[in-house]
Amino acid sequence: MNAPRLLPVAPSRDVLRWAVAQARRRPGLLAATLAAMGSAAAASLAAPLATGEIVQALAAHRGGSAVVWPAVRLGVAVVVGAGAVRAAGRLLARLVLPAVADLREQVLEAAVALPVDVVEAGGAGDLIARVCDDVEQLTDAAQNALGNFAQAALTIAAAFVGLAALDWRFLLAACLAVPVQLWTLRWYLRACRPVYAAGRTADGRRTAALLGVFAAMPTIRALRLESRRLEVAQEASLDAAGYEFQATRLATRFYGRLNAAEFLGLGAILATAAVLIADGQTSLGDATSAALFFVGLFDPINVALGVFDDLQQASAGLGRLLGVVISTAADSPSASPSASPSPPRRAHDADRSLRVEDVCFSYDPGTLPDAVVGVSLEVGPGRTVAVVGVSGSGKTTLAGIIAGFYRPSSGRVHAPAGRVALVAQQPHVFAGTLADNLRLAAPDASDEALRAALDRTGASAWVDALPQGSATPVGAGGHPLTVGQAQHLALTRVLLLDPAYLVLDEATAEGGSDAARVLDRAATTVTRGRAALVIAHRLSQAAEADHIHVMRAGQVVESGTHRELVAEDGEYARLWHVWNAFP
Numbered sequence: 001m002n003a004p005r006l007l008p009v010a011p012s013r014d015v016l017r018w019a020v021a022q023a024r025r026r027p028g029l030l031a032a033t034l035a036a037m038g039s040a041a042a043a044s045l046a047a048p049l050a051t052g053e054i055v056q057a058l059a060a061h062r063g064g065s066a067v068v069w070p071a072v073r074l075g076v077a078v079v080v081g082a083g084a085v086r087a088a089g090r091l092l093a094r095l096v097l098p099a100v101a102d103l104r105e106q107v108l109e110a111a112v113a114l115p116v117d118v119v120e121a122g123g124a125g126d127l128i129a130r131v132c133d134d135v136e137q138l139t140d141a142a143q144n145a146l147g148n149f150a151q152a153a154l155t156i157a158a159a160f161v162g163l164a165a166l167d168w169r170f171l172l173a174a175c176l177a178v179p180v181q182l183w184t185l186r187w188y189l190r191a192c193r194p195v196y197a198a199g200r201t202a203d204g205r206r207t208a209a210l211l212g213v214f215a216a217m218p219t220i221r222a223l224r225l226e227s228r229r230l231e232v233a234q235e236a237s238l239d240a241a242g243y244e245f246q247a248t249r250l251a252t253r254f255y256g257r258l259n260a261a262e263f264l265g266l267g268a269i270l271a272t273a274a275v276l277i278a279d280g281q282t283s284l285g286d287a288t289s290a291a292l293f294f295v296g297l298f299d300p301i302n303v304a305l306g307v308f309d310d311l312q313q314a315s316a317g318l319g320r321l322l323g324v325v326i327s328t329a330a331d332s333p334s335a336s337p338s339a340s341p342s343p344p345r346r347a348h349d350a351d352r353s354l355r356v357e358d359v360c361f362s363y364d365p366g367t368l369p370d371a372v373v374g375v376s377l378e379v380g381p382g383r384t385v386a387v388v389g390v391s392g393s394g395k396t397t398l399a400g401i402i403a404g405f406y407r408p409s410s411g412r413v414h415a416p417a418g419r420v421a422l423v424a425q426q427p428h429v430f431a432g433t434l435a436d437n438l439r440l441a442a443p444d445a446s447d448e449a450l451r452a453a454l455d456r457t458g459a460s461a462w463v464d465a466l467p468q469g470s471a472t473p474v475g476a477g478g479h480p481l482t483v484g485q486a487q488h489l490a491l492t493r494v495l496l497l498d499p500a501y502l503v504l505d506e507a508t509a510e511g512g513s514d515a516a517r518v519l520d521r522a523a524t525t526v527t528r529g530r531a532a533l534v535i536a537h538r539l540s541q542a543a544e545a546d547h548i549h550v551m552r553a554g555q556v557v558e559s560g561t562h563r564e565l566v567a568e569d570g571e572y573a574r575l576w577h578v579w580n581a582f583p
């Protein structure tokens with residue numbers, strides 16, 4: 001079995017660039033957030049200083065009145081600090097959550113635009129893990145870890161300033177802990193990075209394995225493959241759980257080493273205090289404040305280093321999310337079917353034709369032969385070109401390539417006037433009302449516009465007969481639609497979308513005879529005025545087209561008008577005679 005080709009991950013510099021760009025978009029909010037965090041950090045200095053003064057007053061037996069003012073300052077510092085922390089949390093949420101929401105939308109948009117073969121190559125699990133788990137992780141980190149980290153960093157900086165202000169030797173003593181902390185952090189980051197990266201990938205594989213079991217349930221049951229498939233899913237789950245176990249073990253060792261650093265630093269400060277007090281170079285109050293500054297560092301340091309866990313994972317997730325956006329921008333033919341930048345639009349420009357140039361495609365290069373081999377064709381504005389051929393000749397694959405679902409392995413599709421819309425053989429009906437299904441193409445369309453489109457394609461007759469007309473729920477769990485009705489709906493949606501290019505893949509093939517005539521008329525209405533490529537199953541459709549290409553084994557073997565091809569007496573003529581004998 002081929003290993004899945006997972007979607008790319010954006011490099012760290014792109015992640016950083018994205019984060020900086022987001023911060024720059026809201027400079028006022030960023031400044032207010034930093035100001036609130038700074039106030040909270042400053043307030044955290046006041047409490048140890050006031051406590052030191054109280055200790056000094058009590059030690060010097062200065063009486064109860066000497067402790068009142070420091071006690072008041074202590075109370076004010078606590079209240080102001082708490083208020084500033086709350087304000088900073090709210091401001092930070094307003095700063096980062098919209099950015100995460102924007103990214104989520106971009107990723108969803110990009111995921112929908114990804115070529116089908118790219119999604120299939122990585123397994124749908126990879127994409128789902130990114131769109132669900134990574135977004136959740138990033139939102140969580142944006143709400144908690146980021147704020148906690150920034151606040152802790154400012155509090156640490158403030159405490160070091162406080163220590164230096166009391167006596168530079170206290171600062172020096174506290175700094176003894178720093179090399180151990182930095183070494184611990186360096187060790188931890190090096191050790192946990194590959195574990196987290198592998199863990200996220202294993203999560204993706206686990207999701208893919210579980211999805212595989214659910215998607216193939218009938219086949220699994222029919223072939224009695226339950227135990228084998230469960231084994232595969234179990235292996236993937238154990239693999240993912242193994243990485244979580246490794247991460248927990250690393251975190252435990254990490255906190256153990258931090259405790260050792262704290263012990264070292266506090267011991268050094270107390271020893272320094274003892275020497276300085278004995279020499280009369282510092283007071284008991286200042287020594288108390290210094291010790292409290294250092295003890296006050298325990299929490300923020302643990303928080304700052306500890307949330308690296310979350311920030312690391314969020315940054316890995318961000319890289320994976322940006323990877324989806326980047327890969328779509330770089331690869332997706334559906335975002336722009338042309339490999340080269342589109343020239344500016346020019347009305348009535350002869351160069352607005354849909355051009356397919358020497359396109360090849362294989363569903364599994366190296367294993368399967370090309371399903372489309374060196375196909376070239378052109379569809380001018382307002383023209384209808386038909387593609388015909390026996391089953392398996394490559395028509396549907398060609399339609400998928402032109403619509404941007406598959407990336408050609410060579411050659412290119414050039415669609416200079418905009419996107420290519422596809423009406424597939426079996427269009428999907430989305431869960432929602434029938435009107436919702438139409439509004440997918442035109443979210444702002446009024447009820448009147450929907451009605452006009454339904455009238456034009458002739459679908460209003462059966463839509464009005466539905467229990468609640470266009471407000472009838474359809475799709476999964478809703479009113480069932482026939483394949484013909486789903487195609488009719490898809491054709492109506494094309495009118496609302498109004499694309500320059502249209503590919504109809506046997507859109508009318510499934511209809512019964514009366515329904516087929518209605519759908520044929522709808523198809524004619526919809527293709528009018530566009531460059532339309534019709535994958536024609538019914539040769540009566542092909543006969544009306546401006547030009548016809550005949551495919552065999554992935555190649556175009558004949559081209560011409562209906563009249564020319566019948567006269568040529570080749571493959572098309574043979575198909576046409578068979579069609580007339582057994583329409």
Ligand SMILES: Nc1ncnc2c1ncn2[C@@H]1O[C@H](COP(=O)(O)OP(=O)(O)OP(=O)(O)O)[C@@H](O)[C@H]1O
Pocket residue numbers: 363368371389390391392393394395396397398
């Ligand atoms: N998802 C797929 N994976 C692998 N091979 C595929 C896949 N889909 C189609 N093929 C193969 O590609 C070739 C072209 O198939 P395609 O469906 O494009 O032909 P078609 O002319 O549209 O056939 P039909 O008229 O029956 O829909 C066939 O050999 C088919 O078996």
